[in-house]
Amino acid sequence: MSSSLQTLMARNKISCLIFISSVLVLTHSADNFSAEMPQTVTALTGSCVQIPCAFNISNFEDKRKRANSVHRIWLKNISQYANQNSFIAFNSSKNIINGFSDIQMTGDLSKMNCTTIFYNIMKNHSDRYYFRLEMEPNVFRATFNPSTDSSQKTVRIHVTDSPQPLELKPSGLQYVMEGTTVNLSCSAEAPCPRQPPTISWSNIPESADISTQLQEKPDKTQSVVSYVTFKASYKDHRKNITCAATYPRNTPDVSTVKSTVTLKVLFPPKETYFTLTSVGNNVTLTCKSKASPSTDLNYTWYKFGVEMPIAWGKKLHLTESQHQTGSYYCIAQNKYGKQSSEEARRTAERQSGRSRQVIYGCTGGLLVFVLLSAVFFYRRRTKVLKQANVIGSDQAEDKMMDIYANNATVLGMNDKKKETGDLHYGEIDFSKLQRGHKTREHLNTGLETEYSELQVTERTRQIKGAQQTDIIYAQVQKK
Structure with missing residues (x-):
């Protein structure tokens, strides 16, 4: 085989390999x-x-x-x-x-x-x-x-079977200064965004602001995050603030997971006051106050009218003569500030003054009630006595009317006055004589003259041989 033919075949082989490699690259791409x-x-x-x-x-x-x-x-x-x-x-x-x-x-x-x-x-x-x-x-x-x-x-x-732990930030024990803003966040995993957990807070101030939202994490999973913001107060010191997440699910019981953070609020002395105890002739004053930190809390005693302190420490021991001849107060202090018990004492005095006003008011009201009751019973007794007198007067009046009736002047048929020394008895009907209230009115208005119809049966006289009944009138004068 000639060298030129071998060279041509080698070139064709290389071209074929290049083509196949190109196809493979395009297919992979x-x-x-x-x-x-x-x-x-x-x-x-x-x-x-x-x-x-x-x-x-x-x-x-x-x-x-x-x-x-x-x-x-x-x-x-x-x-x-x-x-x-x-x-x-x-x-x-x-x-x-x-x-x-x-x-x-x-x-x-x-x-x-x-x-x-x-x-x-x-x-x-x-x-x-x-x-x-x-x-x-x-x-x-x-x-x-x-x-x-x-x-x-x-x-x-x-x-x-149990939810994942919550992510509470900051966690553990947190130091905050009184008056500063506290920011807490609580995050709960939401593997099922269509049934997200419900987050709730406990032991937070009433003025706290709460906001909750569903957030997406970097891996595209989701979580529910709740934020709490409030101003730290000395009353929040050592509070355990708890975040709880409740998960709904298709089981008889719901699942709840919790996490807690403890606040340690730093503040100067608050609610400073002192107590007094006596043993024999000696008096001991004990100063008390709230402060954080309390380890470096110190007390200084003063006497009113004296600029220089008279003692140091939580307690002050006085003799009876010292206590009776002077007024004292204490000052509590830590590195964040100080407070005097004088203000607390004045507050106590104002409260005792209000207590005295309440006592005086109740006592006055009771005295008025007793006086009104006495006047009521006095008037009632007077009224009863008057009624008794009226009844006695009515009885006396009845007796006087009997006397006047038995000594009445008898009028004859010829209208001639005839004095008689004989005693005549007659039947007197008092059923038509009205007494009671009217009689008492007559007694009150003075002399009154009333006429009563008297039926008298004459037993000794006979007119025309028959028993006759005469109607006479007796004039009764009441005094």
Whole structure:
């Protein structure tokens, strides 16, 4: 074979190799694809779990236009679709759902979003899951992240019976200065955004501002975050502020997880006052105050009218004569400030003054009640006595009328006065004489003259041989 022929054959061989390499490069470039999803998602039994998923395929729009149908598939445990041991949890082409009550693809496929929600998660659902896409007829078929080296890029669902711990910031023991703004945040995982946990706070001031929102994390999973803001007060010192997250789920009981932060508020002395105790002729004054820190709290005693301190320490011992001849007060101090017990004592005096006013008012009211009661019983007794006098007067009046009736002047039929020394007895009917209130009025108005009709039966006189009944009138004068 001539050298020229060998040279030509070598050139053709090289050209063929270059062509084949070019085709292989173009084919690999055409099938370039990848998917992004969290490495692990923790789900709560009885709830749902959302798998954030996004994929990328070269020339996706061109492939989608050429495809007659696009099928989305989720494989469990094994990434090989054709493997006889593969478990197909979801296949949109045949509407297949295996091992789950429901699976929904919520992502927009046109935007290469493969986000999926698995409902009613149980413990046996814990496993690794692979996403597969098929564009038919024979446009694109691939399972994302199937290789052993990149298997950690696919998602693993981890199912637990208890929620994940909360993330409370700041946590533990927190030092804050009185009057400064306290900012607390509490974050709870939301593996099922359609059933997010509810966050609540306890032992926070009434003036605290609370805001809660659903946030997306860098790996596309979501969480519920609640923020609390308030001004620190010395009354918040040593408070245990608790954040609690409650998860709803399809079980008889809900799940709640809590986290606590303890505040240590730094402040100068507050509510400074002193107490007094006496033993025999000696008196001891004890100064008390609230402060933080309290380890460096010191006390100084003063006497009113004297500029220089008279003693140091929490207690002041006085003799009886010293206590009776002077007034004293204490000052509590730490590195953040000081406070005198004088103000607290004046407050106590004002409170005792108000107490005295209340006592005086109650005593005065009681005296008025007693006086009114005495006047009432006095008037009632006077009224009873008057009624008794009226009854006595009425009885006396009856007796006087009997006297006047028995000494009455008898008028004859010829209208001539005839004095008689004989005693005449007659029947007197008092049923028509009205007494009571009218009689008392007559007694009050002075002398009155009333006429009563008296029936007298004459027993000694006989006119024309027959018993006659005369009607006479007796004039009764009452005094």
